[in-house]
Amino acid sequence: MRVLSGVQPSGTLHLGNYLGAMKQHIELQTQQECYIFIANYHSLTTVHDAERLRALTRDVALDYLAMGLDPQRAVFFRQSDVPEVCELAWILSTVTGMGLFERGTSYKDKVARGLPSSVGLFFYPALMAADILIYRSHVVPVGRDQTQHVEFTRDMATYFNERYRSVFILPEARFNEAPVVPGVDGQKMSKSYGNAIDLFGDPKPTAKRIMGIKTDSTPVDQPKDPSTCTVFALLRLLADPAETQEWERRYRAGGMGYGDAKKRLAELYELRFGPHREARASWASRPDDVEDVLRSGAARARATAQAVMHDVREACGIVVARR
Secondary structure, eight states: OEEEEEEOOSSOOBHHHIIIIIHHHHHHTTTSEEEEEEOHHHHTTTOOOHHHHHHHHHHHHHHHHHTTOOTTTSEEEEGGGOTHHHHHHHHHHTTSOHHHHHTOHHHHHHHHTTOOOOHHHHHHHHHHHHHHHTTTOSEEEEOGGGHHHHHHHHHHHHHHHHHSOOOOOOOEEEEOOOOOOBOTTSSBOOTTTTOOOBTTOOHHHHHHHHHTOOOOOOOTTSOOOGGGOHHHHHHHHHSOHHHHHHHHHHHHHOOOOHHHHHHHHHHHHHHHHGGGHHHHHHHHTOHHHHHHHHHHHHHHHHHHHHHHHHHHHHHHTOOOOOO
């Protein structure tokens, strides 16, 4: 079974990215055939500085490799190294009605938050569908808020199959079990909200950021509600079940300040990510090796994509020169 997922290099990866996606990607590589790509074409809807996009793309590769993605197990590559994906996005758009794109909740949400309403942002579902279909992916891990993207992909695949002939399989969504990861202000952790805890931030500034997480004014001696506390929500995502249960008991018993929980959260963060800093630094010192990993992954991914595009062109009558 082939699993596909991508991550945008639109900002520094943070704890929410790890718990919501990266952790599952790394675990899945030992269980399924995984295609993991760095979605740099998608990032052009928000990142308009060439040097920054190059740097962010490199940083995503470093973060994944440092956290344990094994290029011998998973196919790890840059989206832009498989240009056929853009060709497929165009072809899918020719069999898809405007109504589908107009229903896109992601587009509406992003425009409501102030992103420019570019054609690229509106067309985003077609490129995402092409990402999925061009590798004949069976399963796409997503958060429940991204269900519509997979539904749109299935719709576009069906439109093509019915218009021409059956070329595409219909992928299924696999929902990540990770809950929404709150940021330091209590909202969903997001690069765009400026409330994130970076994966590989320097230890002292990161600890200071964790100590600054917003909490209420309940006195130390009074019981506290763990279900409404951002610190506890993050603690339970990093601590084991036994420790989580003990913290919940301490919250409800009173006699504990939020500072105690924040200190432990900072320790758990460092225990989880600190040991991987050396691996990241090692990969960063060997840029040619990182490039080799991405090129090798792209060669494997592109071989699959080219075979699919041969079938697509044959189905719809597109002629290209023989190489």
